Amino acid sequence: MDVQVGPDSHVTSCNNEGRCQALEHTKWYVADIVSEFTISECDGNIVHIDTVLIRADSPEQAYEKAVRNGKDREDFYANPQGASVTVRFRGLQELVAVDDAELVDGTELRFKRVANVTEPELSNLTVGKQLLRVFSVEIPYHQDDCGGPTAPPLEQ
Numbered sequence: 001m002d003v004q005v006g007p008d009s010h011v012t013s014c015n016n017e018g019r020c021q022a023l024e025h026t027k028w029y030v031a032d033i034v035s036e037f038t039i040s041e042c043d044g045n046i047v048h049i050d051t052v053l054i055r056a057d058s059p060e061q062a063y064e065k066a067v068r069n070g071k072d073r074e075d076f077y078a079n080p081q082g083a084s085v086t087v088r089f090r091g092l093q094e095l096v097a098v099d100d101a102e103l104v105d106g107t108e109l110r111f112k113r114v115a116n117v118t119e120p121e122l123s124n125l126t127v128g129k130q131l132l133r134v135f136s137v138e139i140p141y142h143q144d145d146c147g148g149p150t151a152p153p154l155e156q
Helices: 059-071 119-123
Strands: 004-005 011-012 020-023 029-041 045-053 075-078 084-098
Touching: 029 059, 045 084, 059 084, 059 119
Parallel strands: none
Antiparallel strands: 004 011, 004 084, 011 020, 029 045, 029 084, 075 084
């Protein structure tokens, strides 16, 4: 189910068949927050897109809370190699309402639709259990030349 905020600030829920209905009392939203990391020793940057759950009484309040959450992530610090790291909030990529009447185990929070996916591309959309973050908590991340996190080497 895709949920969108209409121009009149009404929250609308649309299913995969394109049928839409108004969500009268939703209190939950999902925001994608974009943060840019720059490191003094590097020419490039690292961008994080964090998906967060927001509780709000209206789409406008959800937007304000999501922006505040993003700004609260801004930081400046020295990484373990001594380089200066600046974290800058760049904005929101997405903000969608969640039909909280359906918040139960297995509730779809959001979906992405991709068409004309080749078999190799489709294979790259999924990973094995051992690569899911929830199962790789104990695997340390390594630092690349610019101090950014890189995925650990795969075990054969």
